[in-house]
Amino acid sequence: MAKITFPVEASHIMMFARAVGDDNPVYHDAAAAKDTEAGGIIAPPTFVQGVAQFDPDYHLRPKAGEKWFGSGKTASGVEGKPSSSGGLHAEQHYEYHRHIRPGDVLTVETKPGRTWEKESKRAGKLTFRERITEYRDQNGELVITARGVGVTTERPVDQG
Amino acid sequence: MALKASTLKVGDTHSERVAENLSRTQIVQYAGASGDYNPLHTDEVYTTQVAGYPSVFAHGMLTMGLTGKMLTNYVGDGRLTTFGVRFTNQVWPGDTLDAKATVAAIREERGQHYVDLTLSTTNQDGKEVVSGSASARVDP
Numbered sequence: 134m135a136k137i138t139f140p141v142e143a144s145h146i147m148m149f150a151r152a153v154g155d156d157n158p159v160y161h162d163a164a165a166a167k168d169t170e171a172g173g174i175i176a177p178p179t180f181v182q183g184v185a186q187f188d189p190d191y192h193l194r195p196k197a198g199e200k201w202f203g204s205g206k207t208a209s210g211v212e213g214k215p216s217s218s219g220g221l222h223a224e225q226h227y228e229y230h231r232h233i234r235p236g237d238v239l240t241v242e243t244k245p246g247r248t249w250e251k252e253s254k255r256a257g258k259l260t261f262r263e264r265i266t267e268y269r270d271q272n273g274e275l276v277i278t279a280r281g282v283g284v285t286t287e288r289p290v291d292q293g
Numbered sequence: 294m295a296l297k298a299s300t301l302k303v304g305d306t307h308s309e310r311v312a313e314n315l316s317r318t319q320i321v322q323y324a325g326a327s328g329d330y331n332p333l334h335t336d337e338v339y340t341t342q343v344a345g346y347p348s349v350f351a352h353g354m355l356t357m358g359l360t361g362k363m364l365t366n367y368v369g370d371g372r373l374t375t376f377g378v379r380f381t382n383q384v385w386p387g388d389t390l391d392a393k394a395t396v397a398a399i400r401e402e403r404g405q406h407y408v409d410l411t412l413s414t415t416n417q418d419g420k421e422v423v424s425g426s427a428s429a430r431v432d433p
Binding site: 159 | 400
């Protein structure tokens with residue numbers, strides 16, 4: 134997979150913190166953050182998920198001139214495509230080597246990990262796929278290591 | 294305000310209500326910030342009529358982010374060394390979530406003190422939606 138350049142910006146950190154309902158000034162107020170142990174604005178622990186914004190090929194973002202699989206005039210924007218429950222997120226793990234700050238320019242590389250299958254009463258056959266993502270800073274130092282596990286289900290998860 | 298290894302005990306807990314009557318709009322807000330616009334989270338028509346779910350549901354990463362707010366409020370800013378979760382049940386609009394950290398161990402490595410925590414976030418029915426663990430640097 135190609136490497137992605139992820140410039141870390143203060144406004145993006147602010148929007149991300151708002152979205153997770155976190156009004157801690159260390160995520161949006163430079164003056165207040167300066168007086169904390171962090172010494173300035175830092176990003177919340179799950180912020181690097183926002184790398185999707187910088188992936189030119191990210192499949193879960195509508196793109197100009199391309200058909201989108203959500204609803205438009207009809208329930209599915211892409212006619213004739215079988216319905217799919219898509220992939221669900223099963224696990225996510227982060228290892229922090231340091232906490233990232235506005236101004237960092239991260240280089241992000243994802244490699245496939247293990248794949249395994251499991252039978253589930255609630256969703257049929259489950260296929261799990263692991264992805265290891267390394268976030269390195271402008272000095273080439275490893276900042277965050279992430280391990281995500283996605284699962285595709287045979288059918289939508291039964292809510293019973 | 295930082296946690297101290299000398300005063301922490303195995304079994305200590307910290308919990309916070311991290312979402313109350315979760316709105317579809319907050320899920321959309323998370324889609325916008327994270328860049329994950331999967332219609333399963335943002336498009337009720339697609340999710341109910343094509344994907345076969347009862348309604349849109351939260352990104353797992355939103356629930357992890359909400360859990361992370363409790364965690365950083367507890368251990369302090371910039372102190373986490375690891376944070377990992379499993380998504381055990383989906384989170385739906387209208388859910389109210391409580392996130393809890395429990396001290397599993399206090400340890401010292403090369404002069405640095407750490408706390409190991411187990412994490413559990415539950416909904417209004419007491420059903421666990423996230424289970425996980427985290428470690429953080431603490432003061433002596």
